Amino acid sequence: MIELTTLYKKLLDIYGPQNWWPADTPFEVLVGAILTQNTAWRNVEKAIQNLKKQGFLEPATLVSLPLKAIEEAIKPSGFYKLKAKRLIEASKAFIKLWPGNHLTVSELRKELLKVHGIGPETADSIILYAFEKPTFVIDAYTRRLFARLGYFESENIPYDVVKRFVESRIPKDLKIYKEFHALIVEHAKRFCRKSPMCYDCPLLECPKKDFTTGNTTLDQPSKASS
């Protein structure tokens, strides 16, 4: 079975640095982390553009807006009524916690998890990419890849178990945590999809490599849907 540190190095060799998160400010990271719940990133981009165009992408501005104005701007991201409420609550938390220098990762995580609509994945994304503190983000792509690589028997492993598995095996380094998560997402979108493209997959160490489903190339756009 490929070691986790080797997996990281391999993915980095294959895809190069991803330089995540795609956002101009830490607050934009938080907004993106909320809006990306249950939707594709291309829809989030449209919603963020709307917020930017209207000058809404500031925490103090966002919390002062009528709910309807936020709902209208973020409509492309889906579940917009729910997400508008979540954005307001998350923005209030951001105002209270930023820049978070006085808080440890676990203190910050605890505070974010108190916010309605922020679960472990969203909290860890915000901590890692907005507050820039090392905590590993686990998502469906990570679970899928790790199950196929044989780290776990299935994809239905509790969040904290997978998180501990990673954090106990790779150095607690902000840059590595940021890159590794982004590289896993990239690999899952290009090759390790729901229907895996194993035939052309460059991860030769994978025990599933003898699959012969599908075909693809490394030239596909990075934001291709999974």
Ligand code: SF4
């Ligand atoms: S060989 Fe198949 S299952 Fe393994 S990582 Fe590649 S795409 Fe995923």
